[in-house]
Amino acid sequence: MKIIGHLINKLLRPAAFWSLLILTGSGWAQSTGAAMTLYKDGTALIKQPVAWTVETGINNVHFDGFPDGLLEDSPFLVVEGARVGYQRLNLDVFTWDRFYRQRIGEEVEVRLVSGEEYEGFLRHFDRQQVILQDKDEYRQIPRDRLEWILATGIVENPPVKPYLSWDIYSRSNRQVSGELSYLTGGFDWNAIYRLVLEPDTTLAELVTEAIIYNRSDFAFSDLELQLVEGHLHRTQPAGRRPKMSARGMAPEGLALDAVAPRIPAQSGLGDYHIYYLPERIALEGQQNITVRLYNSSRVNLIKTYLFTNSERSTREEPLMIEYKFANTVENELNKPLPQGKVEIYQATDRGGLEFMGEDNISQVPRGEVVALIAGRAFDVMGKRRVINYDRQRKSEEAVIELTVANSRDEGIDVHLIEHISGDWVIRNESAMYIKVDANTINFPLEVPADSTISVTYTYRKAWN
Numbered sequence: 001m002k003i004i005g006h007l008i009n010k011l012l013r014p015a016a017f018w019s020l021l022i023l024t025g026s027g028w029a030q031s032t033g034a035a036m037t038l039y040k041d042g043t044a045l046i047k048q049p050v051a052w053t054v055e056t057g058i059n060n061v062h063f064d065g066f067p068d069g070l071l072e073d074s075p076f077l078v079v080e081g082a083r084v085g086y087q088r089l090n091l092d093v094f095t096w097d098r099f100y101r102q103r104i105g106e107e108v109e110v111r112l113v114s115g116e117e118y119e120g121f122l123r124h125f126d127r128q129q130v131i132l133q134d135k136d137e138y139r140q141i142p143r144d145r146l147e148w149i150l151a152t153g154i155v156e157n158p159p160v161k162p163y164l165s166w167d168i169y170s171r172s173n174r175q176v177s178g179e180l181s182y183l184t185g186g187f188d189w190n191a192i193y194r195l196v197l198e199p200d201t202t203l204a205e206l207v208t209e210a211i212i213y214n215r216s217d218f219a220f221s222d223l224e225l226q227l228v229e230g231h232l233h234r235t236q237p238a239g240r241r242p243k244m245s246a247r248g249m250a251p252e253g254l255a256l257d258a259v260a261p262r263i264p265a266q267s268g269l270g271d272y273h274i275y276y277l278p279e280r281i282a283l284e285g286q287q288n289i290t291v292r293l294y295n296s297s298r299v300n301l302i303k304t305y306l307f308t309n310s311e312r313s314t315r316e317e318p319l320m321i322e323y324k325f326a327n328t329v330e331n332e333l334n335k336p337l338p339q340g341k342v343e344i345y346q347a348t349d350r351g352g353l354e355f356m357g358e359d360n361i362s363q364v365p366r367g368e369v370v371a372l373i374a375g376r377a378f379d380v381m382g383k384r385r386v387i388n389y390d391r392q393r394k395s396e397e398a399v400i401e402l403t404v405a406n407s408r409d410e411g412i413d414v415h416l417i418e419h420i421s422g423d424w425v426i427r428n429e430s431a432m433y434i435k436v437d438a439n440t441i442n443f444p445l446e447v448p449a450d451s452t453i454s455v456t457y458t459y460r461k462a463w464n
Helices: 015-025 096-101
Strands: 002-004 029-034 035-038 042-055 057-063 076-079 083-090 107-112 117-125 128-136 138-142 144-149 154-156 163-170 174-185 187-197 203-214 217-229 265-267 270-276 281-283 287-292 297-300 302-310 315-326 340-349 353-361 369-391 396-408 412-419 424-427 432-438 440-447 452-461
Touching: 035 187, 042 057, 042 163, 076 083, 076 096, 076 163, 096 117, 107 128, 117 138, 163 174, 187 353, 203 217, 203 315, 281 287, 302 369, 302 396, 340 369, 369 412, 396 412, 396 440, 440 452
Parallel strands: 029 217, 035 217, 187 340, 302 412
Antiparallel strands: 002 154, 035 042, 042 174, 057 163, 076 174, 083 163, 107 117, 107 144, 117 128, 128 138, 187 203, 203 287, 203 297, 217 270, 217 281, 265 270, 302 315, 315 369, 340 353, 369 396, 396 452, 412 440, 424 452, 432 440
């Protein structure tokens, strides 16, 4: 390949410049037949099969089929039947910006998008502007006003992307094959759950999926993909890029699983969990794809309204809506649930779905409980008042009143959660409470339809 600087480069409107480079190339780089293990910190482990024809003795082989997010110290090559010597990573690639910056001080011609043409000495060149000297005058030209720039010079066979090279030692003329492993940024995955509430019941359908993100400009075909759930220790900030540049839903009864692909196999990976996608896939650059992680489950929900306060706060607001379900066999689960987002939908009597809120969950082991906050209830209001407050030199006492007004046409379960710090005691409580921990108590209530209930209590704290 020759890049001839005596070339009219109709490039310097940035969009036109980069479009030209893309259109005159062969498209996005692509890998075929690789295996990818994808982690949740923006990192992927790529295992790429490679093959070269070598001769007896020392051979120098090259490979450039990797994303630009390559972590520079990670490539590792294993070759069958030959010995791998020195490995080199070349990052010295050709760019047009460098080409023109190297010609600062030389005479050039430029043309603006408006049609004017100028000649002069190039004094400055960057992504924002070009400065041209014509005799004793300096002309400052924004890059977005330039159509092309003409300069002299020839670059023979410039490397246009980073590449790896190795010395391969072989005892005969043959074809050698092996596997190149490396870590790269630009890839990610997250779990996403769809919780579909059934009308007039405490049951819901839970659909568990994974969204896989390729944020690079690198494409994979015939890709074997594994997803790892867990928090790996890294010696650098998660997601750091290396120093190189260049559906729908349906309510119960519409047979969601009838059209779903096969479910990934799940197993332990040391202290983590790994999901093996059952089929090889294509993953294009700047693309995300969604796959099922588990078959859908029918779970039994516990719905509670929460009113949370602390010490001397006063508040009047709608109560939070909480849904809970257990990760158990009875709920068709008992599986490791990855960290992710849960979207909550309500199936309607007309057969459609309505969005009801969303929440994030951490990793949920088998047997644990998932708790979700869907939003705030329109017809359930909470009010908190501090009826009396008395602070002495070595003590503090407050009388609290909590009121819940339920305007719904059905009874509800409510938790009045109070946070109290320090060394405290509860007195004169008008309802039973549960001590949750050293700083929290909970008044569980049943509030009938279209009714109001009030709870009062006194907390006292003393210190030396």
